[in-house]
Structures are given as structure tokens and as C-alpha cells.
Amino acid sequence: MVNRVVTGAHYGLRDWLAQRVTAAVMAVYVLALAVYLLMQPGFGYDTWVYLFSGNVMRTFSMLFLLSLFYHAWIGVRDIVMDYVKPAGIRLLIHVLVILALILYVIWSVQILWGL
Template identity: 50%
Template sequence: MVRPAKLAVTGAHYGLKDWLAQRITAVLMTVYLIVMACVLCVAAPQDYAAWKTLFGQHWLRIATLVFFICLFWHAWIGMRNILMDYVHPVAIRLPVQIAVITALLFYLIWAVDILWG
């Protein structure tokens, strides 16, 4: 009986760590959205001054920043996996990954500027 040769596992071995990170970020984003829905139902800001007062609370700005960090981390894991699965030439994949990272970092800095600017 001929046994098949064992296949060598290749790749970066992100697997479980990334799966867990995406689930945790998804849960944190869901909790934030539920809390924000409740806050907006109670506060119901109608104009810029009310929104400014609402986001003047330190805890809400921190929670919003955590939401955006989770969103961008979640997006990066998804985009990296998509690019690794479907864009095989490294000469194309690497610049696209760098563009995604650059865009996500820009958006994070922009979010910080909006929240604390």
C-alpha cells in the first residue's frame, strides 16, 4: 500500500489568531453600535451643538476611537486575506497591501483628528 506523501503546510500561519481577532473586533463593534443606538435614542441630538456636547464626553470619544481601531483592524485582516488568496503575483500584491495599509492609517489619523481636533 502506497501512502500519500504528507503535504507541507505553507503560508504565514495567521489562521486562528486572525480568526479570533476578527471575531473580537466584530463583537466590540457590535457592542459599540448597540450602545450608540441607545445613547442616540436617549439624547437625540438635533443640531451641531448637541452633537458636539454629546461627543464632548471623554468616554464616548474613547469608545468611538476603539470602534474605529477595531473597524480598521478588521478591514485590514479581511483585505490581507483577500489579497493573499486572489492576487498571487507579489509584484502586484505588495503595492496593493501597502496602499490598503496607508489608506487605513490615514483614516485612523483622520478619525483621531475629528474626535480630538
């Protein structure tokens, strides 16, 4: 009788690199946003409206959010795979996290692009 062990798919290097790339994208976005806001003499609602009125900032914001969601998926998936041993519960958690992240992407598109 073969005792099947449920383990990961051994894509550690790809995930490690994806974590670093998404972290770099998020860091660049946060730094650029911080520099922009610190250089503004008056900070208020008008500043935010002006900043996000162009498609460039919306696009970079969407790239930031997609990077954040993918970064979160890799991290949560790895933690769940390491610490949740029953395969059924692990699958349920993975499905719930994926559904939540998909809803966050849809919500982000609605907020940024007004769709």
C-alpha cells in the same frame, strides 16, 4: 532548483479570533449608540455635540474605529492573499491598503480629538 511559493504566514486562528473580537467591539458600540440616540427625545446637532463632548465617548469611538480598521485590514489582506497571485502586485496592494488605513487613523484622531 527550488521553486519558492509565496504563501501566508499561517496565522489563521489568531486572525479568526481578532475578527470576532473586533466585530464584537463594533457591535457593542453601535448598539450602545443606537440605544442612546433612541432614548433622546429631541435628536439634533446639540445631541451629537453633547454626546461627543466627553472623553469617554471619544475614547470609545476611537476604540471602535481602531477595531474597524484592524478588522478591515485582516479582511482585505486575506482576500488579496487568496485572489491576487503575483507577489509584486500583492505587495503593492498591501502597502497601499496599509498606507490608507494609517491615514484613516490619523484623520480619525484629528476629527475626534481636534489635533
